[in-house]
Amino acid sequence: MIHALCLLIAFQLLGEASVRLTGWPMPGALVGMLWLLAWLAWRRRVPEALATTASTLLQHMMLLFIPTVTGVMVHFGRVADEWKPFLIACVVGAAVTMAVTALTLHWLLARGRRAGPAA
Incomplete structure (x- = not known):
């Protein structure tokens, strides 16, 4: 699970960096998700750890909206x-x-x- 969380954070960081470097008027997290989608499409499969972690995060999504x-x-x-x-x-x-x-x-x-x- 730690590996998958690090992977998700790395793609969010990549998205934030992409937005800062290009000046795109988009949220960095969204660009990071697009990078993650491209990476998963390139791999043609979702790693087991990432699937499990994503499923757990989705089950508790309401908790993630509390700060928003x-x-x-x-x-x-x-x-x-x-x-x-x-x-x-x-x-x-x-x-x-x-x-x-x-x-x-x-x-x-x-x-x-x-x-x-x-x-």
């Missing part, structure tokens, strides 16, 4: 002043997430039907 929610509450006055863009970003973000998830599921199901039943 706390940060929003600290700046509640700003959110109250700028509630329209905040609401639009939340609604559009949720809609895009649902659409991408639905399209991905549709694509995977169609791909599974073409491949036929697994023996």
Whole structure:
């Protein structure tokens, strides 16, 4: 598990460094996830330790959102002043997430039907 956590932190660091060096207007953590995705696609498999660690982190994801929610509450006055863009970003973000998830599921199901039943 330690090895997998170090790997995740290393990719986040790589993403942060990429953003700093290029000046991209994106979160470093997101760029790090894209680097991780590229690395996993190149390997064509997910290491067992990484799969186990990621599964554990996903099971406790709500705990990981506590600092974010706390940060929003600290700046509640700003959110109250700028509630329209905040609401639009939340609604559009949720809609895009649902659409991408639905399209991905549709694509995977169609791909599974073409491949036929697994023996």
